[in-house]
Amino acid sequence: MTNSNLTWTSNAKSLATALHAELSITHENWHKLKTNHSLRSSELISGALVQLIKGGNPSDVEELLEQAIKWLKKEIKDPGCPHH
Numbered sequence: 001m002t003n004s005n006l007t008w009t010s011n012a013k014s015l016a017t018a019l020h021a022e023l024s025i026t027h028e029n030w031h032k033l034k035t036n037h038s039l040r041s042s043e044l045i046s047g048a049l050v051q052l053i054k055g056g057n058p059s060d061v062e063e064l065l066e067q068a069i070k071w072l073k074k075e076i077k078d079p080g081c082p083h084h
Helices: 010-023 037-053 058-072
Strands: none
8 A cells, every 4th residue: 555645643543553453353352342333343444454554465455345234233142263
């Protein structure tokens, strides 16, 4: 993604990254939170924001946002762990 017309401050980059870290489901709380549609959606949206700010591939940003919308609409759910 070209950000030739945009210059993100280092503060914006760190805030977006910190927000994504805060909203991300960790390995420790995965089983408890994996079915929370709002949380899954916000994790994906914040990931898309980080990708956008860091100049990621537009198709990756779009894919993350599309997945977030599906979680919001409850059109998808976690398939579960194959190891359980």
